[in-house]
Amino acid sequence: MRFSRPQTLKQIADLIQADYIGNEDFPVLGINEIHRVEAGDIVFVDHPKYYDKALESAATIVLINKDVPCPENKALLISDDPFRDFVKIGQHFMPSTPTTELVAADAKIGEGTHISPNVNIGAEVVIGDNCYIHPNVVIGERTQIGNNVIIHSGTVLGGDAFYYKKRETGFDKLKSVGDIIIEDNVEIGANCTIDRGVTASTIIGEGTKMDNQIQIGHDTIIGKMCLIASQVGVAGCCIIEDEVTLWGQVGVTSGVTIGKKAVISAKSGVSKSLEGGKLYMGSPAEEGKAAYKKYVLLNRLPELFKKGS
16 A cells, blocks of 8 residues: 655654664655555564564565564564554544445446345445446445446455454454455456455456355455366455366455466365466365376275285
8 A cells, every 4th residue: 555645764663663773864765565555665573483584575664573683674673562653554544434325426337237226335446338337336445346247146345354462361453454456348247345455455466257155354365367266265465367167165365366267176275386277175275186186096995905904
Protein backbone atom coordinates (compact mmCIF):
# COMPACT_ATOMS: atom_id res chain seq x y z
CA MET A 1 0.00 0.00 0.00
CA ARG A 2 1.36 3.39 -0.99
CA PHE A 3 0.51 6.50 1.02
CA SER A 4 -1.33 9.31 -0.73
CA ARG A 5 1.77 11.46 -0.21
CA PRO A 6 5.31 10.69 1.00
CA GLN A 7 6.04 10.73 4.72
CA THR A 8 9.29 11.04 6.66
CA LEU A 9 10.85 8.63 9.10
CA LYS A 10 10.26 11.08 11.96
CA GLN A 11 6.58 11.52 11.05
CA ILE A 12 6.02 7.75 11.19
CA ALA A 13 8.05 7.43 14.40
CA ASP A 14 5.94 10.16 16.02
CA LEU A 15 2.73 8.44 14.86
CA ILE A 16 3.59 5.17 16.58
CA GLN A 17 5.76 6.72 19.33
CA ALA A 18 8.79 4.65 18.36
CA ASP A 19 12.52 5.31 18.33
CA TYR A 20 14.26 5.39 14.97
CA ILE A 21 17.68 4.92 13.41
CA GLY A 22 18.35 6.95 10.29
CA ASN A 23 17.93 10.47 8.97
CA GLU A 24 14.70 12.00 10.28
CA ASP A 25 13.86 13.07 6.71
CA PHE A 26 14.34 9.56 5.30
CA PRO A 27 11.44 9.07 2.83
CA VAL A 28 8.64 6.62 3.66
CA LEU A 29 6.28 5.86 0.79
CA GLY A 30 4.10 3.03 2.08
CA ILE A 31 3.82 -0.28 3.93
CA ASN A 32 3.82 -3.86 2.70
CA GLU A 33 4.26 -7.44 3.76
CA ILE A 34 7.60 -9.09 3.16
CA HIS A 35 6.55 -10.87 -0.06
CA ARG A 36 5.42 -7.65 -1.76
CA VAL A 37 7.78 -4.95 -0.44
CA GLU A 38 9.44 -2.33 -2.63
CA ALA A 39 11.89 0.50 -2.01
CA GLY A 40 10.23 3.12 0.20
CA ASP A 41 8.07 0.56 2.03
CA ILE A 42 7.91 -0.27 5.72
CA VAL A 43 8.06 -3.99 6.53
CA PHE A 44 7.59 -5.32 10.06
CA VAL A 45 9.41 -8.15 11.81
CA ASP A 46 9.02 -9.33 15.40
CA HIS A 47 10.89 -12.65 15.55
CA PRO A 48 14.69 -13.16 15.40
CA LYS A 49 14.19 -16.01 12.92
CA TYR A 50 13.07 -13.48 10.30
CA TYR A 51 15.31 -10.50 11.12
CA ASP A 52 17.76 -11.13 8.27
CA LYS A 53 14.99 -11.69 5.73
CA ALA A 54 13.38 -8.35 6.61
CA LEU A 55 16.65 -6.42 6.85
CA GLU A 56 17.84 -7.78 3.50
CA SER A 57 14.50 -7.32 1.72
CA ALA A 58 13.65 -4.62 -0.81
CA ALA A 59 11.98 -2.62 1.97
CA THR A 60 14.00 0.43 3.00
CA ILE A 61 12.36 0.92 6.41
CA VAL A 62 12.23 -1.99 8.87
CA LEU A 63 9.83 -1.88 11.83
CA ILE A 64 11.59 -4.16 14.33
CA ASN A 65 11.52 -5.00 18.03
CA LYS A 66 15.29 -4.90 18.61
CA ASP A 67 18.02 -2.33 18.13
CA VAL A 68 20.20 -3.98 15.45
CA PRO A 69 22.85 -2.60 13.06
CA CYS A 70 21.07 -0.63 10.35
CA PRO A 71 21.83 -1.74 6.77
CA GLU A 72 23.27 0.88 4.44
CA ASN A 73 20.70 3.13 2.74
CA LYS A 74 17.93 1.93 5.06
CA ALA A 75 16.25 3.08 8.26
CA LEU A 76 14.86 1.35 11.35
CA LEU A 77 11.81 1.96 13.51
CA ILE A 78 12.32 0.39 16.96
CA SER A 79 9.05 -0.74 18.53
CA ASP A 80 8.14 -2.92 21.49
CA ASP A 81 5.33 -4.39 19.34
CA PRO A 82 5.87 -4.16 15.56
CA PHE A 83 2.65 -6.05 14.76
CA ARG A 84 0.53 -3.55 16.71
CA ASP A 85 2.28 -0.56 15.17
CA PHE A 86 2.11 -1.95 11.61
CA VAL A 87 -1.65 -2.22 12.04
CA LYS A 88 -1.78 1.32 13.45
CA ILE A 89 0.08 2.74 10.45
CA GLY A 90 -2.22 0.96 8.01
CA GLN A 91 -5.37 2.13 9.74
CA HIS A 92 -4.07 5.70 9.94
CA PHE A 93 -3.37 6.04 6.23
CA MET A 94 -6.14 3.77 4.89
CA PRO A 95 -9.10 3.83 7.30
CA SER A 96 -12.17 1.79 6.47
CA THR A 97 -15.05 3.70 4.86
CA PRO A 98 -18.27 1.86 5.76
CA THR A 99 -21.48 2.85 4.03
CA THR A 100 -25.15 2.23 4.73
CA GLU A 101 -26.05 2.46 1.04
CA LEU A 102 -26.35 -0.60 -1.19
CA VAL A 103 -24.20 1.20 -3.75
CA ALA A 104 -21.69 3.72 -2.40
CA ALA A 105 -22.05 7.21 -3.79
CA ASP A 106 -18.49 7.27 -5.12
CA ALA A 107 -18.62 3.88 -6.86
CA LYS A 108 -17.99 4.03 -10.61
CA ILE A 109 -19.94 1.68 -12.87
CA GLY A 110 -19.19 1.38 -16.59
CA GLU A 111 -21.50 1.47 -19.58
CA GLY A 112 -23.60 -1.60 -20.31
CA THR A 113 -22.98 -3.10 -16.87
CA HIS A 114 -25.96 -4.77 -15.19
CA ILE A 115 -26.24 -4.61 -11.41
CA SER A 116 -28.88 -7.04 -10.09
CA PRO A 117 -31.02 -6.51 -6.95
CA ASN A 118 -29.41 -6.67 -3.51
CA VAL A 119 -25.86 -6.19 -4.75
CA ASN A 120 -23.73 -4.35 -2.20
CA ILE A 121 -21.00 -2.13 -3.65
CA GLY A 122 -18.53 -0.44 -1.30
CA ALA A 123 -16.68 2.85 -1.41
CA GLU A 124 -14.24 3.63 -4.22
CA VAL A 125 -15.22 0.55 -6.21
CA VAL A 126 -14.64 0.70 -9.97
CA ILE A 127 -16.54 -1.65 -12.30
CA GLY A 128 -15.83 -1.66 -16.04
CA ASP A 129 -18.09 -1.93 -19.08
CA ASN A 130 -20.48 -4.75 -20.02
CA CYS A 131 -20.25 -6.63 -16.73
CA TYR A 132 -23.06 -8.72 -15.22
CA ILE A 133 -23.29 -8.76 -11.43
CA HIS A 134 -25.88 -11.29 -10.22
CA PRO A 135 -28.06 -10.83 -7.09
CA ASN A 136 -26.66 -10.79 -3.56
CA VAL A 137 -23.05 -10.18 -4.52
CA VAL A 138 -20.89 -8.15 -2.11
CA ILE A 139 -18.09 -6.04 -3.59
CA GLY A 140 -15.87 -4.59 -0.88
CA GLU A 141 -14.35 -1.14 -0.85
CA ARG A 142 -11.67 -0.19 -3.39
CA THR A 143 -12.23 -3.32 -5.50
CA GLN A 144 -11.37 -2.83 -9.17
CA ILE A 145 -13.26 -4.88 -11.77
CA GLY A 146 -12.42 -4.83 -15.48
CA ASN A 147 -14.64 -5.16 -18.55
CA ASN A 148 -16.88 -8.09 -19.50
CA VAL A 149 -16.75 -9.65 -16.04
CA ILE A 150 -19.48 -11.98 -14.76
CA ILE A 151 -19.97 -12.51 -11.02
CA HIS A 152 -22.61 -15.01 -9.90
CA SER A 153 -24.92 -14.84 -6.91
CA GLY A 154 -23.67 -14.88 -3.34
CA THR A 155 -20.03 -14.17 -4.08
CA VAL A 156 -18.10 -11.91 -1.70
CA LEU A 157 -15.15 -9.89 -2.98
CA GLY A 158 -13.01 -8.05 -0.47
CA GLY A 159 -13.39 -9.86 2.82
CA ASP A 160 -10.57 -9.32 5.32
CA ALA A 161 -7.51 -11.54 5.30
CA PHE A 162 -7.39 -14.49 7.69
CA TYR A 163 -4.33 -13.16 9.50
CA TYR A 164 -3.96 -13.11 13.29
CA LYS A 165 -1.26 -12.91 15.94
CA LYS A 166 -1.80 -15.10 19.00
CA ARG A 167 -1.58 -13.31 22.34
CA GLU A 168 -2.09 -14.55 25.88
CA THR A 169 -5.45 -12.76 25.86
CA GLY A 170 -6.58 -14.05 22.45
CA PHE A 171 -5.92 -13.20 18.81
CA ASP A 172 -5.03 -9.79 17.42
CA LYS A 173 -6.10 -9.13 13.84
CA LEU A 174 -3.83 -7.74 11.14
CA LYS A 175 -6.45 -5.45 9.65
CA SER A 176 -6.55 -5.49 5.86
CA VAL A 177 -5.91 -2.28 3.95
CA GLY A 178 -5.28 -3.84 0.54
CA ASP A 179 -7.72 -4.42 -2.31
CA ILE A 180 -8.79 -6.76 -5.12
CA ILE A 181 -8.20 -6.46 -8.85
CA ILE A 182 -10.40 -8.51 -11.20
CA GLU A 183 -9.10 -8.19 -14.76
CA ASP A 184 -11.10 -8.28 -18.03
CA ASN A 185 -13.19 -11.28 -19.15
CA VAL A 186 -13.14 -13.07 -15.79
CA GLU A 187 -16.10 -15.19 -14.67
CA ILE A 188 -16.58 -15.97 -10.97
CA GLY A 189 -19.12 -18.58 -9.91
CA ALA A 190 -21.70 -18.54 -7.12
CA ASN A 191 -20.76 -18.33 -3.44
CA CYS A 192 -17.06 -17.71 -3.98
CA THR A 193 -14.98 -15.70 -1.51
CA ILE A 194 -11.92 -13.70 -2.52
CA ASP A 195 -10.09 -11.90 0.30
CA ARG A 196 -8.47 -8.54 -0.29
CA GLY A 197 -4.77 -8.07 0.27
CA VAL A 198 -3.44 -7.22 3.70
CA THR A 199 -1.47 -4.29 2.28
CA ALA A 200 -1.32 -5.02 -1.47
CA SER A 201 -3.72 -6.51 -4.06
CA THR A 202 -5.29 -9.91 -4.54
CA ILE A 203 -5.41 -10.33 -8.33
CA ILE A 204 -7.50 -12.51 -10.64
CA GLY A 205 -5.93 -12.45 -14.11
CA GLU A 206 -7.57 -11.76 -17.44
CA GLY A 207 -9.76 -14.52 -18.87
CA THR A 208 -9.68 -16.75 -15.77
CA LYS A 209 -12.83 -18.77 -15.07
CA MET A 210 -13.85 -19.84 -11.58
CA ASP A 211 -16.51 -22.37 -10.63
CA ASN A 212 -18.74 -22.16 -7.53
CA GLN A 213 -17.67 -22.23 -3.86
CA ILE A 214 -14.03 -21.27 -4.26
CA GLN A 215 -11.88 -19.51 -1.64
CA ILE A 216 -8.91 -17.34 -2.66
CA GLY A 217 -6.74 -16.00 0.18
CA HIS A 218 -5.22 -12.56 0.66
CA ASP A 219 -2.49 -11.24 -1.65
CA THR A 220 -2.69 -14.27 -3.93
CA ILE A 221 -2.12 -13.65 -7.63
CA ILE A 222 -4.03 -15.83 -10.09
CA GLY A 223 -2.66 -15.60 -13.63
CA LYS A 224 -4.40 -15.25 -16.97
CA MET A 225 -6.63 -17.93 -18.53
CA CYS A 226 -6.71 -20.21 -15.48
CA LEU A 227 -9.50 -22.73 -14.84
CA ILE A 228 -10.47 -23.31 -11.20
CA ALA A 229 -13.12 -25.92 -10.40
CA SER A 230 -15.56 -26.09 -7.50
CA GLN A 231 -14.48 -26.11 -3.84
CA VAL A 232 -10.85 -25.23 -4.48
CA GLY A 233 -9.13 -23.44 -1.59
CA VAL A 234 -6.04 -21.31 -2.23
CA ALA A 235 -4.33 -19.80 0.80
CA GLY A 236 -2.77 -16.36 0.98
CA CYS A 237 0.36 -15.08 -0.76
CA CYS A 238 0.35 -17.70 -3.53
CA ILE A 239 1.24 -17.20 -7.19
CA ILE A 240 -0.77 -19.26 -9.66
CA GLU A 241 0.79 -18.61 -13.05
CA ASP A 242 -1.01 -18.37 -16.42
CA GLU A 243 -3.15 -21.22 -17.80
CA VAL A 244 -3.05 -23.35 -14.67
CA THR A 245 -5.94 -25.77 -14.07
CA LEU A 246 -7.04 -26.61 -10.52
CA TRP A 247 -9.68 -29.33 -10.44
CA GLY A 248 -12.30 -29.79 -7.71
CA GLN A 249 -11.36 -29.63 -4.03
CA VAL A 250 -7.69 -28.90 -4.60
CA GLY A 251 -6.07 -27.26 -1.57
CA VAL A 252 -3.05 -24.97 -1.89
CA THR A 253 -0.97 -23.94 1.14
CA SER A 254 0.26 -20.38 1.61
CA GLY A 255 3.21 -18.84 -0.14
CA VAL A 256 3.69 -21.36 -2.96
CA THR A 257 4.01 -20.88 -6.71
CA ILE A 258 2.35 -23.13 -9.29
CA GLY A 259 4.03 -22.82 -12.68
CA LYS A 260 2.43 -21.98 -16.02
CA LYS A 261 0.13 -24.62 -17.57
CA ALA A 262 0.34 -27.00 -14.60
CA VAL A 263 -2.70 -29.23 -14.05
CA ILE A 264 -3.60 -30.27 -10.49
CA SER A 265 -5.98 -33.24 -10.24
CA ALA A 266 -9.04 -33.24 -8.00
CA LYS A 267 -8.59 -33.46 -4.22
CA SER A 268 -4.84 -32.91 -4.43
CA GLY A 269 -2.99 -31.03 -1.71
CA VAL A 270 -0.28 -28.61 -2.86
CA SER A 271 2.23 -28.19 -0.04
CA LYS A 272 5.20 -26.77 -1.99
CA SER A 273 5.90 -24.90 -5.22
CA LEU A 274 5.40 -26.89 -8.42
CA GLU A 275 6.93 -26.54 -11.88
CA GLY A 276 4.70 -25.65 -14.79
CA GLY A 277 3.64 -27.80 -17.73
CA LYS A 278 3.08 -30.99 -15.72
CA LEU A 279 0.20 -33.02 -14.27
CA TYR A 280 0.14 -33.43 -10.49
CA MET A 281 -2.01 -35.47 -8.14
CA GLY A 282 -2.20 -36.73 -4.60
CA SER A 283 -1.63 -35.21 -1.18
CA PRO A 284 1.02 -33.97 -1.02
CA ALA A 285 0.79 -33.40 -4.76
CA GLU A 286 3.46 -35.04 -6.92
CA GLU A 287 3.98 -35.63 -10.62
CA GLY A 288 1.33 -37.82 -12.19
CA LYS A 289 3.63 -40.63 -13.38
CA ALA A 290 5.17 -41.11 -9.94
CA ALA A 291 1.75 -41.03 -8.29
CA TYR A 292 0.31 -43.59 -10.73
CA LYS A 293 3.16 -46.00 -9.95
CA LYS A 294 2.44 -45.71 -6.23
CA TYR A 295 -1.28 -46.32 -6.76
CA VAL A 296 -0.53 -49.44 -8.84
CA LEU A 297 1.75 -50.78 -6.14
CA LEU A 298 -0.79 -50.03 -3.43
CA ASN A 299 -3.45 -51.98 -5.34
CA ARG A 300 -1.05 -54.91 -5.64
CA LEU A 301 -0.09 -55.00 -1.95
CA PRO A 302 -2.62 -57.70 -0.97
CA GLU A 303 -1.37 -59.93 -3.79
CA LEU A 304 2.29 -59.29 -2.96
CA PHE A 305 1.62 -59.90 0.76
CA LYS A 306 0.03 -63.29 0.00
CA LYS A 307 2.98 -64.31 -2.18
CA GLY A 308 5.43 -63.20 0.51
CA SER A 309 3.69 -65.26 3.19
